[in-house]
Amino acid sequence: MTAHSLIRVAINVPLRKSFDYLPPPDGQYAYALPGCRVRVPFGNKSVIGIILEIHNRQSDFELKAVTELLDTEPILDDKLLELLNWASHYYHHPVGEVIAAALPAMVRQGKDITQETDTFWQIKTDLRGIEADLQRAPKQRMLYEIIAARHGCYESSLKAMFQSPQPSLKILQKKGLIVRSKPTGNQQSISIKTPDFGLNTAQAAALKAIISADKTFHSHLLYGVTGSGKTEVYLHASQHFLEQGKQVLILVPEIGLTPQLLESFQQRFQIGITQLHSGLSNGERKRAWLDSRSGNARIVIGTRSAVFTPMFNPGLIIVDEEHDGSFKQMEGFRYSARDIAIKRAAMLNLPILLGSATPSLESLHNTYQSKSRLLTLPERAANAIHPQIFRLDMRNQKLEGGLTRTTINAITEELKQGGQVLLFLNRRGYAPSLICSDCGWVAECQRCDIRMTVHKRVQRLRCHVCSHEKPLPGQCPNCDSHNLINIGQGTERLEEFLGRRFPDTGVLRIDRDTTRRKNTFEKMIRSIRSGQQKILLGTQMIAKGHHFPQVGTVIILNADYGIYGLDFRAQEHMAQILTQVAGRAGRASKTGKVYIQTRHPEHPFFISLEKLGYEQFARELSHIRKKTSMPPFSYLALLRAEANNKNLVEKFMQYTTNILRTIPANGIDILGPSMAPLERKAGHFHMQILINARRRQALHHLLNQAITQLDTSKISRRVRWSIDIDPYDLY
Numbered sequence: 001m002t003a004h005s006l007i008r009v010a011i012n013v014p015l016r017k018s019f020d021y022l023p024p025p026d027g028q029y030a031y032a033l034p035g036c037r038v039r040v041p042f043g044n045k046s047v048i049g050i051i052l053e054i055h056n057r058q059s060d061f062e063l064k065a066v067t068e069l070l071d072t073e074p075i076l077d078d079k080l081l082e083l084l085n086w087a088s089h090y091y092h093h094p095v096g097e098v099i100a101a102a103l104p105a106m107v108r109q110g111k112d113i114t115q116e117t118d119t120f121w122q123i124k125t126d127l128r129g130i131e132a133d134l135q136r137a138p139k140q141r142m143l144y145e146i147i148a149a150r151h152g153c154y155e156s157s158l159k160a161m162f163q164s165p166q167p168s169l170k171i172l173q174k175k176g177l178i179v180r181s182k183p184t185g186n187q188q189s190i191s192i193k194t195p196d197f198g199l200n201t202a203q204a205a206a207l208k209a210i211i212s213a214d215k216t217f218h219s220h221l222l223y224g225v226t227g228s229g230k231t232e233v234y235l236h237a238s239q240h241f242l243e244q245g246k247q248v249l250i251l252v253p254e255i256g257l258t259p260q261l262l263e264s265f266q267q268r269f270q271i272g273i274t275q276l277h278s279g280l281s282n283g284e285r286k287r288a289w290l291d292s293r294s295g296n297a298r299i300v301i302g303t304r305s306a307v308f309t310p311m312f313n314p315g316l317i318i319v320d321e322e323h324d325g326s327f328k329q330m331e332g333f334r335y336s337a338r339d340i341a342i343k344r345a346a347m348l349n350l351p352i353l354l355g356s357a358t359p360s361l362e363s364l365h366n367t368y369q370s371k372s373r374l375l376t377l378p379e380r381a382a383n384a385i386h387p388q389i390f391r392l393d394m395r396n397q398k399l400e401g402g403l404t405r406t407t408i409n410a411i412t413e414e415l416k417q418g419g420q421v422l423l424f425l426n427r428r429g430y431a432p433s434l435i436c437s438d439c440g441w442v443a444e445c446q447r448c449d450i451r452m453t454v455h456k457r458v459q460r461l462r463c464h465v466c467s468h469e470k471p472l473p474g475q476c477p478n479c480d481s482h483n484l485i486n487i488g489q490g491t492e493r494l495e496e497f498l499g500r501r502f503p504d505t506g507v508l509r510i511d512r513d514t515t516r517r518k519n520t521f522e523k524m525i526r527s528i529r530s531g532q533q534k535i536l537l538g539t540q541m542i543a544k545g546h547h548f549p550q551v552g553t554v555i556i557l558n559a560d561y562g563i564y565g566l567d568f569r570a571q572e573h574m575a576q577i578l579t580q581v582a583g584r585a586g587r588a589s590k591t592g593k594v595y596i597q598t599r600h601p602e603h604p605f606f607i608s609l610e611k612l613g614y615e616q617f618a619r620e621l622s623h624i625r626k627k628t629s630m631p632p633f634s635y636l637a638l639l640r641a642e643a644n645n646k647n648l649v650e651k652f653m654q655y656t657t658n659i660l661r662t663i664p665a666n667g668i669d670i671l672g673p674s675m676a677p678l679e680r681k682a683g684h685f686h687m688q689i690l691i692n693a694r695r696r697q698a699l700h701h702l703l704n705q706a707i708t709q710l711d712t713s714k715i716s717r718r719v720r721w722s723i724d725i726d727p728y729d730l731y
């Protein structure tokens with residue numbers, strides 16, 4: 001490094017630029033590499049940044065020096081840094097914030113990350129003869145068995161599998177069953193518990209496709225109905241790469257789906273597995289991140305931001321439930337973890353496997369364009385039969401608790417046979433509105449243009465948009481009448497009704513309100529699978545990839561809102577939910593039944609979906625998208641702005657529109673500015689401009705120029721504005 005070298009640093013601030021510094025004090029020069037953390041003066045503060053590059057270009061400013069170099073080797077390797085830089089450009093988001101999103105809090109805060117010494121446990125005595133000793137201590141026994149099967153194991157790996165294993169390990173040590181020792185070296189060899197069935201033809205074909213070119217970038221879409229054995233393909237494909245000493249990264253859309261997948265992988269592989277999601281403490285997250293980086297963890301299962309986990313020797317990336325909107329971050333750095341995963345696989349030259357029972361139109365389109373290979377699992381693996389579907393006309397029916405007579409009979413019938421019933425209602429709370437029957441007053445949020453939801457058990461009114469809440473009024477605030485009535489039905493109300501109607505059965509409600517506490521969701525899923533709970537009721541939390549083999553009857557309430565949804569993805573989304581929920585029925589050996597309550601039983605949406613099946617139906621939706629020039633046939637960016645002053649947002653948006661319209665661009669439509677579908681949210685006025693481009697290049701070119709102008713304008717500092725590339729919805 002010459003004396004003139006400058007260090008360019010990314011800092012976690014909402015500015016679309018990076019910052020130059022002079023090198024750190026003597027002695028630290030040699031180690032200053034891209035990907036290392038540094039402490040730098042910024043304004044009148046001292047902050048942590050990441051070195052992006054070391055360069056010799058002139059600077060026009062008087063520069064300060066790096067205060068301290070925090071790492072002697074990069075914490076982010078070149079490839080990961082390249083990916084983050086790419087993401088910053090692609091999403092037009094400040095690189096410092098992009099990198100911050102990729103790091104666990106403790107790493108971001110500059111904490112020391114040299115690996116703490118990790119205890120390595122080995123067995124001392126053979127289990128024979130001491131079985132009685134461990135009979136009543138299942139956790140100790142499990143720990144012992146894992147340590148034995150792996151010929152020794154790091155405590156950190158055990159921590160990734162069990163909650164606080166230390167007390168049990170201490171007891172095992174006291175009993176003389178295990179000892180601390182040096183790693184024997186063969187702990188990385190994997191022991192595999194093979195299942196007692198082989199892959200069926202479709203699974204075997206899929207596996208072959210995935211592993212046939214195992215060292216080059218290939219994108220595969222594994223499309224298989226629920227229960228068709230996708231997880232089994234994930235397991236076999238992973239095995240192939242693990243046996244080569246490589247790592248596997250698995251992304252799931254929601255934290256609730258990690259335990260299930262974790263269990264499948266733990267049962268199959270006695271190997272370092274770690275998980276990364278928001279349910280971990282900061283320390284656990286750092287640990288998992290380091291384990292993945294060092295190669296100590298061979299399998300990493302995580303939610304959205306795990307796509308950025310550094311890996312020592314990556315071999316395969318799997319994205320489960322790839323169609324799920326939760327892969328899209330909707331605030332701040334608005335990225336799609338699925339799309340970044342594909343980019344990462346391409347940069348690393350690895351295969352990527354996207355799995356779903358209801359693939360997104362984007363991913364299906366990629367297969368039609370031969371950018372991705374379609375691997376289909378057409379049948380249910382364990383020979384279960386496809387469910388029967390009944391549409392129930394709700395018009396002119398006497399409803400009881402929102403249910404038709406046929407629906408209630410279906411529940412009764414299923415319960416009589418000892419099976420489980422699952423009711424799906426995508427609306428939590430007791431009732432979506434509260435009105436006064438005397439004067440017509442409606443409970444509305446003061447800060448949003450929306451009605452407040454009644455939550456009866458806690459006696460509160462809550463806004464589901466801004467979370468504002470207040471006590472449930474006993475009388476009308478307008479006319480003092482006591483005739484306040486609940487309109488409509490949420491999960492809480494349905495639970496109350498079912499509890500009354502089937503008093504001997506018990507009802508389990510699963511929604512955001514009943515699963516707030518840590519681990520309750522997991523416990524509920526387990527109690528469903530054990531068959532204890534007979535009537536299950538929930539929002540789309542239960543529509544996602546869970547295995548409930550004893551559910552014989554599925555009931556879908558309020559299916560109509562999705563058909564008439566305004567968003568361009570509304571029908572795709574509804575088709576996915578219906579197909580997923582229906583897929584919960586009759587997974588084991590008996591035919592499942594699905595009842596859909598609707599006021600539009602003859603709507604082409606239902607008829608086509610049933611007649612054509614999901615894939616053909618998706619093709620039809622695709623034709624509509626093509627005709628209307630919407631994704632995947634065009635590329636969207638949504639520019640949003642908000643302020644507490646309506647005039648100000650309007651002025652900013654007019655200004656922005658003028659900029660956009662004066663930049664020469666081909667094949668681009670600029671729609672707006674318009675008020676956002678929900679004009680007032682949390683006291684702020686929201687407006688948006690939709691940019692629709694035939695070519696992605698043109699879109700980015702336009703945005704780059706517009707942003708440069710916006711960033712230097714005064715008015716842009718008086719509103720909150722953002723850019724959403726490939727928006728998931730237009731709200």
Ligand code: ADP
Pocket residue numbers: 197198199200203224225226227228229230231232233381382
């Ligand atoms: P998906 O992930 O597509 O929902 P899974 O892989 O979990 O499906 O498989 C569903 C069930 O079928 C599981 O209980 C699994 O053990 C079983 N299964 C998977 N593949 C086979 C196979 N080839 N033969 C028999 N059973 C299978």
Ligand code: ZN
Pocket residue numbers: 436437438439440441476477478479480481
């Ligand atoms: Zn009133």
Ligand code: ZN
Pocket residue numbers: 445446447448463464465466467468681682
């Ligand atoms: Zn509100």
